[in-house]
Amino acid sequence: MLSRTADHLFWMARYIERSDNRRQAIASQANVSAANVKLAQRAAGDKTRVLEEHGSADA
Amino acid sequence: MLAAKVFDEMHAADGSVRLSYGEYNTWLAEQSGALLSNKRAEADLVFRRVGITFAVYGDDAGTERLIPFDIIPRIIPAAEWRQLEAGLRQRVKALNRFIHDVYHDQNIVRAGKIPADQVLKNSQYRAEMHGVDVASDIYTHIAGIDIVRAGKGEYYVLEDNLRVPSGVSYMLEDRKMMMRLFPELFAKNRVAPVAHYPDLLLENLRSVAPQGVADPTVVLLTPGMYNSAYFEHAFLAQQMGIELVEGQDLFVQDDAVFMRTTRGPHRVDVIYRRVDDDFLDPLAFRPDSTLGVPGLLKAYRAGRVTLANAIGTGLADDKSIYPYVPDMIEFYLGEKPILANVPTFKCRNRDDLVQTLARLPELVVKEVHNAGGYGMLVGPAATRAEIEAFRKKIEANPANYIAQPTLALSTCPTFVESGIAPRHIDLRPFVLCGKQVTMVPGGLTRVALRDGSLVVNSSQGGGTKDTWVLE
Numbered sequence: 001m002l003s004r005t006a007d008h009l010f011w012m013a014r015y016i017e018r019s020d021n022r023r024q025a026i027a028s029q030a031n032v033s034a035a036n037v038k039l040a041q042r043a044a045g046d047k048t049r050v051l052e053e054h055g056s057a058d059a
Numbered sequence: 060m061l062a063a064k065v066f067d068e069m070h071a072a073d074g075s076v077r078l079s080y081g082e083y084n085t086w087l088a089e090q091s092g093a094l095l096s097n098k099r100a101e102a103d104l105v106f107r108r109v110g111i112t113f114a115v116y117g118d119d120a121g122t123e124r125l126i127p128f129d130i131i132p133r134i135i136p137a138a139e140w141r142q143l144e145a146g147l148r149q150r151v152k153a154l155n156r157f158i159h160d161v162y163h164d165q166n167i168v169r170a171g172k173i174p175a176d177q178v179l180k181n182s183q184y185r186a187e188m189h190g191v192d193v194a195s196d197i198y199t200h201i202a203g204i205d206i207v208r209a210g211k212g213e214y215y216v217l218e219d220n221l222r223v224p225s226g227v228s229y230m231l232e233d234r235k236m237m238m239r240l241f242p243e244l245f246a247k248n249r250v251a252p253v254a255h256y257p258d259l260l261l262e263n264l265r266s267v268a269p270q271g272v273a274d275p276t277v278v279l280l281t282p283g284m285y286n287s288a289y290f291e292h293a294f295l296a297q298q299m300g301i302e303l304v305e306g307q308d309l310f311v312q313d314d315a316v317f318m319r320t321t322r323g324p325h326r327v328d329v330i331y332r333r334v335d336d337d338f339l340d341p342l343a344f345r346p347d348s349t350l351g352v353p354g355l356l357k358a359y360r361a362g363r364v365t366l367a368n369a370i371g372t373g374l375a376d377d378k379s380i381y382p383y384v385p386d387m388i389e390f391y392l393g394e395k396p397i398l399a400n401v402p403t404f405k406c407r408n409r410d411d412l413v414q415t416l417a418r419l420p421e422l423v424v425k426e427v428h429n430a431g432g433y434g435m436l437v438g439p440a441a442t443r444a445e446i447e448a449f450r451k452k453i454e455a456n457p458a459n460y461i462a463q464p465t466l467a468l469s470t471c472p473t474f475v476e477s478g479i480a481p482r483h484i485d486l487r488p489f490v491l492c493g494k495q496v497t498m499v500p501g502g503l504t505r506v507a508l509r510d511g512s513l514v515v516n517s518s519q520g521g522g523t524k525d526t527w528v529l530e
Contacts, residue, residue: 002308003319 066212067481068133068471079136079529082247087131095130095474098240102128105239111232113287126229127522128236133471133484133504134248140500140528143206143214143488146398147498149388151202151490154219154375156391158198161374162188172390173383181379182428185336185371187343191360193369194267195494200331200367201260202490203227203502206398208469215401215466217485219384221368221376223333226523227489228291230503231256231298233525249530251500256489257298260331263493264299267365268328275328278302278318280309282334282350292333306334311354314361329365336370378461379405379427401466407458415462416453419446422462424453437513439465468513471524473506483507485515486526500528 069080076084103125106112112123135143160166161178162185168175178184203224205217234253238245261277268275281292283305296303308318309327317324332339338348343356358364374380382403385396404411404422415422419438426434436449453460470481488502504524505515515521 001321002302002304003321004305004308006321 065467065481065483066208066210066469068208068469068484070472079134083132083134083244086244086247092478099130099474102130102236102240105236106232109232110290111228112290127508128233129473129506129508129522129524130237130240131472131474131479132237132244132525132527133486134527134529135486135501137529139214140251142397144498144500146214146216146396147204147488147490148496149392149394149397150204150216150219150384151199151492151496153388153391154202154221154384155197155199155492157387158221158369158372158375159196160391162191162371167387167390170390172386173380177379177383178374181374181377183371183373183377185374187356187360188369188371192362194269194362194365197267197492198369198372199375199492200263200267200369202492203487204490206486206488206502207401207466208486209466212469214398216384216398217401217466218378219376219381220487221372222335223368224487224489225288225291225333226487226503226505227256228294229523230489230501230526231294233503233523237525248527251528251530253499253501256499257295259491259497259499260295261299261301263491263497264329264331264365264367266493267367269362269365272328276326277329277331278304278309278327280304280306280330280332280334280352282306282338286333288333295331301331306348306350306352309352309355311352311358314354314358314363316352316355316358316364327364329367331367336373339366339370377427378425379407379458382461401463404462406453406460406462411462412453412457415460416450418462419450421465423465424449424460424462427459427461437465440511440513465513468507468515471504471506473508473522473524475508475510480510482510483513483515484524501526 069077069084071077106125106128111126113126157167161168165175165178167173168178199221201224203220203226205220207215207217209215230253264277265275268277277299278301279292279296279299281289281296281303283289286292293303302308302318304318309330310317310319310324312324316327316330318327334350337345338350340351340353340355341348342353344351355364355366356370359366359370382400382405385400388394388396404415406412406415406424415424419436420441422436422438424436424438436445438446441449468483468485471484472479473482475482484504484506486502486504488498491497504526505521506524507513507515508520508522512520
């Protein structure tokens with residue numbers, strides 16, 4: 001095998017590895033932010049419920 | 060208006076179908092237009108998938124392009140091919156003898172057959188090659204001879220390509236494509252095979268190894284992936300099972316060439332090079348070349364490595380030498396040329412120049428050191444302003460031009476948008492020259508896809524066809 005080919009294969013593997021690392025980082029970030037969104041929604045939902053309860057109390 | 064006069068490959072002048080196309084025509088009549096369209100689309104898809112492309116330089120609209128493939132084959136009867144084959148063998152033999160002669164005793168110049176300045180002052184003449192004995196005295200290991208058909212169907216040689224002729228991969232891929240799209244046709248017609256070309260090529264390259272090498276290592280030297288024919292380089296290397304190397308993979312030590320492998324340096328005996336002379340060795344030719352191998356010429360001159368094709372073959376396919384090829388055949392082989400040249404005006408001669416300038420609108424004028432359809436004027440297709448601009452260029456430097464009558468190239472039915480219509484074609488058979496001269500039956504048929512166009516170069520929008528030689 002040509003040394004150049006071997007070199008290219010090595011770097012191709014390195015880049016695949018690096019992109020896999022990126023993927024993991026992005027996936028975990030996405031997980032965290034998805035969890036945050038859920039929390040925020042739940043908090044917002046709680047507030048609405050409270051308002052609704054108050055509203056119904058007013059009526 | 061042209062269509063009435065020109066020779067058609069399929070139809071005789073009275074409209075009847077030629078014998079060689081008989082079987083095919085019967086089949087074609089049974090096919091619907093929609094089916095052919097689908098097959099055509101399928102071909103494009105496969106070519107794109109496999110990556111059978113070529114690059115057009117200086118074109119911003121995507122560097123890699125598909126080469127248009129036409130699904131209607133060009134069919135050559137066996138008897139005509141035998142004649143062509145004999146003519147090609149003869150021509151390549153003579154050209155080979157000519158190159159050897161020019162770099163040794165120059166007998167042909169002494170005999171006054173070719174003016175000395177045409178040879179020695181030619182930009183393609185390589186003084187570095189003078190007196191060098193190449194392996195088996197072979198210079199043109201691979202030759203692509205462009206042949207056209209005109210008049211009543213006579214074959215003419217339009218051009219010899221002896222530097223790094225390309226296109227053979229399309230010949231092979233076109234055949235594969237035809238067999239894939241229309242397998243039934245190959246049961247009905249006895250088409251001579253071409254698929255063994257890579258085997259012949261490898262055998263040919265191995266046969267010209269430097270003396271004393273029992274099991275030569277052959278490599279294919281490519282300029283790299285940005286070259287217009289890179290697909291072909293990769294394809295041929297893979298088909299032959301040899302390494303596809305770039306200049307940086309090779310080095311020269313003690314006049315021997317080695318390639319860098321994971322197991323250390325490996326001696327190289329034969330280099331099928333697809334790099335132009337100018338870029339082969341920065342120490343000998345262009346110093347700014349990064350595509351070549353420093354010291355390669357020295358190793359070559361020492362006879363430690365074979366280059367295919369040899370350095371300096373460009374001299375023999377130069378357009379200024381072309382008019383002398385029939386003389387060469389008689390001079391070296393003592394035979395009458397089997398294949399005719401296109402009659403050519405050499406603008407360096409005063410009489411020819413006068414003739415050329417007077418008949419400019421009907422001639423094709425070519426720059427002598429150019430190839431690939433660049434730097435030429437097709438008189439009948441040019442505007443008056445273009446002709447006048449070209450006239451000035453010729454007057455400024457007559458020796459730089461040759462002129463030929465505009466040939467009514469033969470046509471072949473071609474599947475175009477408006478249906479099946481005749482389009483002009485040429486033929487490039489590939490001749491292999493080693494211990495013996497071999498070739499596969501057929502070659503690459505190029506077709507000018509625009510109605511009436513005579514320029515078949517793929518760089519100028521030409522397509523290709525499968526070429527059948529009937530057995």
